[in-house]
Structure formats: C-alpha cells, structure tokens
Amino acid sequence: MPQNTTLNINGKDQAVSVEPDSMLIYALRNNLGLHGPRFGCGLGECGACTVVIDGEAIRSCITPVSTIGTSKITTLEGLGTVDNPHPLQKAFIQEQAAQCGYCINGMIMAAKALLDHTPHPSRDDIKEALDGNLCRCGTHMRIVRAIERAASQAE
Amino acid sequence: MKQNESGIGGAQLNRRGFLQASGGLVVAFSLFNATEIAVAEPAAGRSVASPPAGKLYAWLAVHPDNTATLFTGKVETGNGVLTALAQIAAEELDLPIDRLDVVMGTTSQTVDQGPSYGSMTVRYAGPQIRQAAAAGRQVLIDLAAKHFGVSSNQLVAREGTITILGSSDRSITYGKLVDGKRLDVDIGASGERFAMKVAPEARTKDPSTYTVVGKSVKRKDIPGKVTGEFTYVQDVKVDGMLHGRVVRPYGVESRLLSVDENGLKDIPGFVQVVRRENFLGVVAETEWGAIQAAEKLGSTLNPSGPDDGQAKWSNWNGLSPMDQIWDTLRQTAGINRSVASTGSVDIALASQSGGQVLKATYKTPFQMHGSIGPSCAIADVKSDRATLWSGTQMPHETRGDIAKILGIPLDDVELRWFEASGGYGRNGLDHSVADAAIMSQEVGRPVRVQWMRWDEHGWEPKGPPIVQDLLGIVDKDGNAIAWRHHMWVPTITDTHLIAPALIGKPDVTGITGTGATPVIRYVYTFDNTDVAVHDEGRVGLLTAWLRSPAQFETTFAMESFIDEMAVAAGQDPLAFRLAHIDDPRAIAVLKAAAEKYGWVSRPAGGKKLQGAGKPVQGRGIAWVNRDDVRVATIADVTVDPASGQIKVGRVVVAHDCGLVVNPDGLRNQVEGNVIQSLSRTLHEEVTFDRAHVTSRDWEGYPILRFSDIPDSIDVVLVNNTPQYPSYGAGEPATNPTAAVISNAVFDAVGVRLRQTPFRPERVKAAMG
Ligand code: FES
Ligand code: FES
Numbered sequence: 001m002p003q004n005t006t007l008n009i010n011g012k013d014q015a016v017s018v019e020p021d022s023m024l025i026y027a028l029r030n031n032l033g034l035h036g037p038r039f040g041c042g043l044g045e046c047g048a049c050t051v052v053i054d055g056e057a058i059r060s061c062i063t064p065v066s067t068i069g070t071s072k073i074t075t076l077e078g079l080g081t082v083d084n085p086h087p088l089q090k091a092f093i094q095e096q097a098a099q100c101g102y103c104i105n106g107m108i109m110a111a112k113a114l115l116d117h118t119p120h121p122s123r124d125d126i127k128e129a130l131d132g133n134l135c136r137c138g139t140h141m142r143i144v145r146a147i148e149r150a151a152s153q154a155e
Numbered sequence: 156m157k158q159n160e161s162g163i164g165g166a167q168l169n170r171r172g173f174l175q176a177s178g179g180l181v182v183a184f185s186l187f188n189a190t191e192i193a194v195a196e197p198a199a200g201r202s203v204a205s206p207p208a209g210k211l212y213a214w215l216a217v218h219p220d221n222t223a224t225l226f227t228g229k230v231e232t233g234n235g236v237l238t239a240l241a242q243i244a245a246e247e248l249d250l251p252i253d254r255l256d257v258v259m260g261t262t263s264q265t266v267d268q269g270p271s272y273g274s275m276t277v278r279y280a281g282p283q284i285r286q287a288a289a290a291g292r293q294v295l296i297d298l299a300a301k302h303f304g305v306s307s308n309q310l311v312a313r314e315g316t317i318t319i320l321g322s323s324d325r326s327i328t329y330g331k332l333v334d335g336k337r338l339d340v341d342i343g344a345s346g347e348r349f350a351m352k353v354a355p356e357a358r359t360k361d362p363s364t365y366t367v368v369g370k371s372v373k374r375k376d377i378p379g380k381v382t383g384e385f386t387y388v389q390d391v392k393v394d395g396m397l398h399g400r401v402v403r404p405y406g407v408e409s410r411l412l413s414v415d416e417n418g419l420k421d422i423p424g425f426v427q428v429v430r431r432e433n434f435l436g437v438v439a440e441t442e443w444g445a446i447q448a449a450e451k452l453g454s455t456l457n458p459s460g461p462d463d464g465q466a467k468w469s470n471w472n473g474l475s476p477m478d479q480i481w482d483t484l485r486q487t488a489g490i491n492r493s494v495a496s497t498g499s500v501d502i503a504l505a506s507q508s509g510g511q512v513l514k515a516t517y518k519t520p521f522q523m524h525g526s527i528g529p530s531c532a533i534a535d536v537k538s539d540r541a542t543l544w545s546g547t548q549m550p551h552e553t554r555g556d557i558a559k560i561l562g563i564p565l566d567d568v569e570l571r572w573f574e575a576s577g578g579y580g581r582n583g584l585d586h587s588v589a590d591a592a593i594m595s596q597e598v599g600r601p602v603r604v605q606w607m608r609w610d611e612h613g614w615e616p617k618g619p620p621i622v623q624d625l626l627g628i629v630d631k632d633g634n635a636i637a638w639r640h641h642m643w644v645p646t647i648t649d650t651h652l653i654a655p656a657l658i659g660k661p662d663v664t665g666i667t668g669t670g671a672t673p674v675i676r677y678v679y680t681f682d683n684t685d686v687a688v689h690d691e692g693r694v695g696l697l698t699a700w701l702r703s704p705a706q707f708e709t710t711f712a713m714e715s716f717i718d719e720m721a722v723a724a725g726q727d728p729l730a731f732r733l734a735h736i737d738d739p740r741a742i743a744v745l746k747a748a749a750e751k752y753g754w755v756s757r758p759a760g761g762k763k764l765q766g767a768g769k770p771v772q773g774r775g776i777a778w779v780n781r782d783d784v785r786v787a788t789i790a791d792v793t794v795d796p797a798s799g800q801i802k803v804g805r806v807v808v809a810h811d812c813g814l815v816v817n818p819d820g821l822r823n824q825v826e827g828n829v830i831q832s833l834s835r836t837l838h839e840e841v842t843f844d845r846a847h848v849t850s851r852d853w854e855g856y857p858i859l860r861f862s863d864i865p866d867s868i869d870v871v872l873v874n875n876t877p878q879y880p881s882y883g884a885g886e887p888a889t890n891p892t893a894a895v896i897s898n899a900v901f902d903a904v905g906v907r908l909r910q911t912p913f914r915p916e917r918v919k920a921a922m923g
Binding site for chain 1 (some may be wrong): 526528823
C-alpha cells in the first residue's frame with residue numbers, strides 16, 4: 001500500500017505517497033512531475049534514468065524509494081533551467097550535444113558526478129565514467145566534447 | 156495571390172488563445188511548462204480534420220507579439236529537421252528564427268506531408284514550406300501596402316517589420332498587421348504528401364541571397380532537452396489517465412489459452428485485465444501497479460516458457476533456427492527483379508581464361524532500431540471519437556490506421572504528436588498507439604501504454620537479415636570484366652500492426668511488401684553486369700525499415716567485394732573504384748575524402764599474420780549513392796590479433812547532399828550515422844529461438860559504448876552550393892561503414908569479414 005514518504009529533492013523536502021518498494025523513477029516522474037530522469041530500460045542497463053544521490057550517479061529505475069531515507073537527490077531540473085543553465089547544460093548547448101536527447105539526462109547527471117569528484121578529467125576518464133550510459137543516436141563525440149568544455153571552464 | 160472574401164478574418168485570438176483553441180497542443184520549447192501540458196478532453200464537436208493545404212493558415216500563424224508559428228505534418232526524430240524547416244520558413248518570411256515556433260505532426264493542425272522517413276523531410280517538405288512561407292511574406296506585404304496606402308514595391312520586409320522604402324520611420328510589424336486574425340488566404344495546393352505542390356505562384360528568394368539557410372543555427376529543441384523542460388510523448392499526462400502495460404504472447408504466434416487473475420486485485424491501484432482474443436494487457440491507476448500486474452501475468456525479461464506466468468500461451472515454435480535464417484530467406488523469396496544488366500556475365504565466364512573468378516557470400520543478421528526510450532502512447536477512445544498522443548514518424552497514417560481499427564470515422568480521430576526517443580525507421584511507436592487505443596476502448600478512460608524494455612527489444616519490427624552472392628572476374632591483365640550481385644531481401648515494408656493481429660483482425664491495416672524502397676543503387680561500369688534482387692522472402696519476425704533500409708547491407712556487400720576485386724587486380728582500392736565509376740559527384744566525394752585523409756596509393760595490404768602478434772593497423776574506403784546523396788568514408792582501424800578486437804581510429808567522411816541548410820546540424824547527423832552504423836557493424840545481432848526473440852535487453856543486444864568510439868570523425872562537405880537542391884541527410888552516411896571496416900580489417904590482417912557483426916570471436920575465428 002502507498003505510504004507517505006519525504007524525499008529530499010533538489011534541496012527541498014517533498015512529500016510523496018508511493019509504495020515503498022516502488023522504484024524512485026516513478027515517484028520523480030509521475031508524483032513530482034520531474035521529467036529529467038527518463039525511463040529507458042528499467043533494468044539498470046542504459047543510464048537514461050540517472051539521478052545524483054549524495055554525490056553518486058544512481059539509476060533511479062532500480063532504486064526502491066524505501067532505500068533512500070534522508071539522502072539528497074539531485075535531478076536534471078536541480079542543475080539549471082533553459083533561462084539559467086548549469087555550466088554542463090550550457091556546454092551541451094554550445095556543443096549541440098543532442099539528437100533525440102532522450103539519453104542526455106543520464107549523460108549530464110553522470111558527468112555531474114564525475115566532475116564533482118574529478119574536476120579535470122582526461123578524455124579516457126570521461127569515456128570510462130559514461131561507459132554504462134547508452135546513446136542510440138550516436139551523439140557520443142559531442143557529449144565527450146561538451147563535458148571537456150564544461151571541465152575546462154571550471155575553476 | 157488573392158485574399159478571399161473574409162480577408163484574413165476569423166476568430167480573433169491572441170497567441171495563447173489560439174493554441175488553446177487548437178487543443179492546447181504545444182511543442183516543448185514554447186510558452187508552456189510541462190504541467191500545463193495536461194490537456195483537457197477535446198471539446199466535443201470541435202473539428203479535428205486536417206487543415207486544407209491550399210490555405211495559408213494551414214502553414215502559418217502570425218501572433219500579436221510579432222512571433223509566428225509554422226505548422227508542418229513532418230516530425231522531429233532527433234535529426235534536427237524542426238530547426239532546418241524553421242530556417243527555411245524564417246528565410247522566406249524575413250522573420251528572426253527565434254520568433255518562429257514550429258508545431259509538428261498533430262493531425263488537426265497540420266497538413267499531411269508524408270511520413271518523416273527516408274531522409275525525405277528537408278528534401279520534399281522543405282520546398283513546400285519554402286513556398287508557403289514565401290506566399291505568407293507576400294500576403295504580409297500586401298496587407299502593409301493597404302495599411303500605408305502605397306504600392307507593394309515601395310515596401311521592404313526585414314526581421315518581422317515592413318517599412319516604406321526611404322522612410323524608415325513608417326513601419327509596422329507583422330504582428331500588428333495581422334492583428335490576431337487567422338490567415339484565411341488561398342495560396343493554392345495540388346497533389347499529395349511528398350508530391351504536394353504548395354503556393355506554386357509564390358516567388359521565393361534567390362538562394363544566393365540566403366542569410367538563414369546555410370547557417371549553423373543552434374537547434375531549437377536542445378535547451379529544453381538538456382534541462383528536462385522538454386516534453387516527450389513519454390511525459391504527457393492526460394486528465395483521468397490510467398497506466399497500461401501489454402503482456403505479449405510467449406511465442407510470436409502463440410494463442411492465449413487462459414488467464415488466471417488470482418492476486419491481481421491485491422496490487423494497489425490495479426484496475427482490470429484487458430483481453431481480446433490473443434491481445435492481453437493490464438491497466439492500473441499507477442504505473443507501478445500496471446508493471447506489477449503485467450509481471451504476474453508473465454511480462455518479464457526472461458520468461459521460462461509459455462506457461463511461466465499466470466497467462467498461459469500455446470506452445471508455438473514456428474521460427475526458423477537462427478543459423479538457418481538465410482536459407483529460409485532464399486527459399487521464401489518470391490519476386491525477382493533485375494536492377495542492372497549489361498553484356499553477359501555467363502558468356503564472360505565461359506570465355507575468360509587465365510583470369511581470376513571471385514565468388515563470395517555476404518550475410519547480415521536481424522538488427523533492431525533499439526530506441527533508448529521504449530514506445531509509448533496515450534489513447535482516449537470514446538464511442539464516437541478518439542484522441543491519440545503519439546511520437547510516431549507517420550502521424551497522419553497512424554491516425555488513419557487507428558480509425559480503421561476502432562471503426563471510427565477518420566474525421567473524428569485526432570493524433571497529437573509529441574517527440575519520442577529517436578526512432579531510426581519504424582520502431583514500436585505506431586504499435587503502441589494501437590495497444591493504447593484497444594485498452595482505452597475497453598476501459599472507457601484514457602490509457603497510457605509504455606512498453607517494457609523486453610516488449611521493445613522483443614516486438615519492435617526488425618531490420619531484416621539479408622544474404623548476397625557475388626561473383627567477379629578479373630582478367631589476366633588485371634582488368635575487371637564482369638560483376639554479378641544477387642541479393643535476397645525479405646519484406647521490409649510490413650506495416651501490419653501487432654495489436655490488430657492479436658485481436659483477430661490482422662489485415663484491417665497494413666501492407667506487406669518491399670514497395671518502392673530502393674535496396675541498392677548499382678554504380679559501377681563493368682562491361683558485363685547482372686545485379687538482381689530476390690524480394691519478399693519471409694523471415695518470421697515482423698520487419699520494417701531500419702535506417703537506410705537494406706541499402707546499408709547491400710552497400711556492405713558491394714563495397715567489400717569491390718575491394719576483393721581490387722586486391723585480385725593488385726590495385727589501390729581508391730584508384731580501382733575511380734576507374735570504374737563515371738558519376739562526377741561520386742568521384743568528387745571519393746577524392747575529397749582521400750584528400751582530407753591524406754590517402755597514399757597502394758594495394759590493400761592483406762599482410763599474412765605471423766602468429767598472434769601485436770595490434771596491426773589498416774585503412775578502408777567505401778562510398779554510396781543513397782537517394783541522390785553521395786557519401787565516401789575512410790577509416791583507420793587497429794586489429795588486436797590476440798583478442799580479435801577492432802578499434803576504430805580516425806574516420807573521414809566526404810558528404811554531398813547538395814545545399815546544406817544547417818552545416819552543424821548536418822555534421823551532427825553524419826557523426827550519428829557513423830557511430831550508429833559502427834555499432835551495427837561491430838556489435839549488433841538479434842538472437843532468437845524457435846519461439847521468440849531472446850535478445851530482450853541491452854545485455855542480449857549490446858550496442859556501441861563510449862569505450863568504442865572513434866578517435867575522431869572529420870566531415871567534409873562537397874557540392875554545398877545553391878546549384879543543387881537540399882537532398883536529405885538523415886541516413887546516407889550510415890551506408891558505407893560496414894564495408895569500410897571490413898576493408899580496413901583486410902588491409903590490416905589479411906582476412907575478409909563477410910558477415911556482420913564483427914565481434915571479437917568472429918574476427919579471431921577468421922584469423923584462424
Ligand atoms: S532506465 Fe534506468 S538504467 Fe535504463
Ligand atoms: S541523443 Fe538520442 S539516444 Fe542519445
């Protein structure tokens with residue numbers, strides 16, 4: 001049965017009523033209207049649903065709501081907006097690093113976790129950090145360039 | 156250009172009112188945020204027929220705030236056509252492109268310009284939109300002439316404002332001129348879809364004066380897509396909507412024997428099972444509830460058999476064994492078509508002596524579209540009308556299909572289009588609309604259906620397997636004198652929908668055939684030629700066009716076998732090709748790629764390996780003429796003999812699609828094509844047992860990852876001049892890749908790979 005739970009999302013506590021064993025992605029998308037995280041596979045295999053939880057890139061499609069507790073969740077919406085984009089989002093726009101864009105949430109959130117740990121990654125670091133994120137449109141070259149651009153602009 | 160009696164009159168609506176009146180449908184970068192997109196039920200009685208193509212308002216609306224909306228029946232699938240079409244319209248309209256929104260696909264608001272496939276959007280819809288926009292500009296000029304009481308040729312339009320020549324203080328914006336009215340002006344249109352001619356009398360600009368077309372304008376959709384503000388079809392929420400999941404048969408043609416509903420009622424939010432013949436689905440108030448209910452009935456990643464879940468299926472095992480699929484294909488091919496025939500290959504064979512006769516067979520497997528987001532649709536079916544929300548690449552056709560399935564007149568069905576995850580052909584998107592429609596009809600509420608990953612991998616229509624036999628003769632002086640290329644290509648235009656077949660109405664929609672799809676463009680000039688297609692074979696799984704349908708595969712065989720001929724002749728593969736081509740645009744792309752790459756003439760290596768040595772490098776070249784676009788690709792590879800791993804280094808692509816609308820957008824497409832086709836070349840093969848597809852997730856169907864990407868992809872644009880029209884660029888650059896890699900591997904290690912994918916085990920086995 002659904003239970004009331006409080007989740008800390010993008011710096012705010014938010015109450016949701018969901019089943020504790022349901023996956024976080026559905027709470028974010030359906031209960032809270034956060035569409036940044038996208039459903040791709042539901043199996044932890046593609047990365048489209050990635051959010052950052054306490055600094056780590058986590059797949060919300062295989063993360064039950066009951067395991068989150070007081071952890072701090074950041075979604076794509078927590079980074080920036082069209083009017084005020086985060087440096088990573090700005091770099092993706094500058095490099096035009098999207099085609100259909102469905103995978104891009106995962107790419108940016110994985111990159112966010114990477115850059116928070118490793119502000120100046122090598123190209124191989126970037127490829128390694130994103131290796132579990134699938135893009136079917138083949139936007140990979142631009143995604144790598146966008147992350148390099150964001151990193152080079154960081155202090 | 157005549158204005159009709161009502162002038163531009165009609166309902167006075169501001170922009171927001173206009174959009175609401177038209178169903179609240181907005182594209183994602185527009186004024187509304189995602190929560191506002193929740194759309195109320197369509198006003199009963201409101202017409203949902205498509206607008207008449209001969210009216211200006213079918214293409215264009217000008218709003219009081221001096222912005223405008225372009226309406227097009229074409230849709231975005233990630234290729235950037237929204238921005239490209241907006242550039243074409245903005246150019247003719249003399250309106251800044253950031254003041255032009257685009258509404259795509261929604262059937263009540265757009266003209267059917269044909270499906271968005273086959274790289275045909277810019278090529279065919281571009282000119283239609285260009286004419287409509289030019290007509291629009293003329294209408295605005297005429298309005299201004301009336302407003303100022305001057306003649307039209309005293310006026311100049313710039314950036315959305317019309318000014319009297321020589322008196323810059325006398326000007327008026329488009330928005331003020333139109334004053335919130337509908338542009339109810341006859342502009343004329345004839346013909347249908349791709350062949351439609353719009354506003355034939357409108358005078359368009361001289362391409363040499365273009366300032367927006369030809370610029371790398373930033374794509375309109377990308378800011379929303381990188382911030383989560385964009386609304387994909389998967390994000391659409393409709394008031395009162397239930398969540399549905401399908402439970403597909405265990406075997407492709409299994410019959411549904413029984414459904415045990417035990418325990419379903421205990422699932423929070425569960426509403427009901429939908430069962431019609433072999434169609435099975437569940438609906439629930441929550442997505443999680445629907446997923447759990449479907450799982451109980453047997454919708455899981457790896458069901459163990461036809462009675463694994465609470466739904467029991469008949470034991471169907473009608474697929475051919477996986478390794479015999481190409482024999483099945485040869486045996487079932489029904490139609491033989493000659494593509495090219497010159498001289499006589501048989502006489503050349505009989506009369507040649509001392510030359511080399513080469514023979515080879517090339518095989519390619521089932522591959523899938525593999526959209527990252529699974530197919531999703533919403534349907535709200537009432538007794539006498541239906542509203543559909545879909546990301547289909549063919550909104551107007553899908554609307555018609557669903558009307559037939561439901562038995563509702565076409566004019567009472569509306570499809571509201573929202574972009575989906577990239578589709579690359581005909582994936583499951585259309586099928587999910589039928590699923591949603593059937594479930595909504597059953598439960599009497601709007602139903603959102605999203606396929607699970609295994610539904611998508613298992614049931615999306617596949618790009619079909621193809622087998623090809625080639626024969627070539629090189630005479631004793633090293634001249635190529637004969638070429639035979641026979642290909643067995645199954646039905647690739649099978650547009651039957653899954654759900655109607657399951658409810659026992661298999662033929663209410665869809666056709667099976669290859670249609671007019673060109674599967675090869677034969678391009679060489681040998682004296683004796685026999686190129687033929689053996690069409691219409693049946694391969695068991697539903698098939699549909701996958702990016703550059705069949706031509707990706709036929710180019711693989713043709714361009715690899717040309718290399719085999721060059722090796723037999725002892726010649727440089729580029730020089731050998733150039734000697735047997737007379738198409739100037741082909742020669743131009745081959746030379747441009749070679750120049751950029753720094754090609755040094757030498758025969759392909761074919762070095763014999765000395766044991767399991769160090770990684771070896773090679774280079775490969777291939778080209779294609781796909782729908783009048785010429786593409787030549789060169790790549791470096793490194794082959795590790797110990798592992799069989801192929802690593803792609805530098806890639807150079809020379810691309811001639813005529814006048815380029817958006818150079819950076821084109822580069823994005825070319826890079827995407829190269830990477831996706833590399834993935835298809837190196838990794839991808841659908842697996843199946845006798846009952847169903849067994850590669851039902853990304854583990855079973857691996858695609859290219861970041862660790863495999865090339866070091867670089869250089870794109871050279873050839874013939875990018877107004878002398879040529881803008882041919883489409885959505886898929887041509889896919890074609891050469893498999894041959895390029897096969898040729899480069901031969902150059903490196905001397906083994907010829909004739910079957911994709913070139914996975915390490917296969918490469919190692921080939922090296923012996
Ligand atoms: S949707 Fe979560 S990893 Fe694919
Ligand atoms: S941009 Fe389409 S899947 Fe990555």
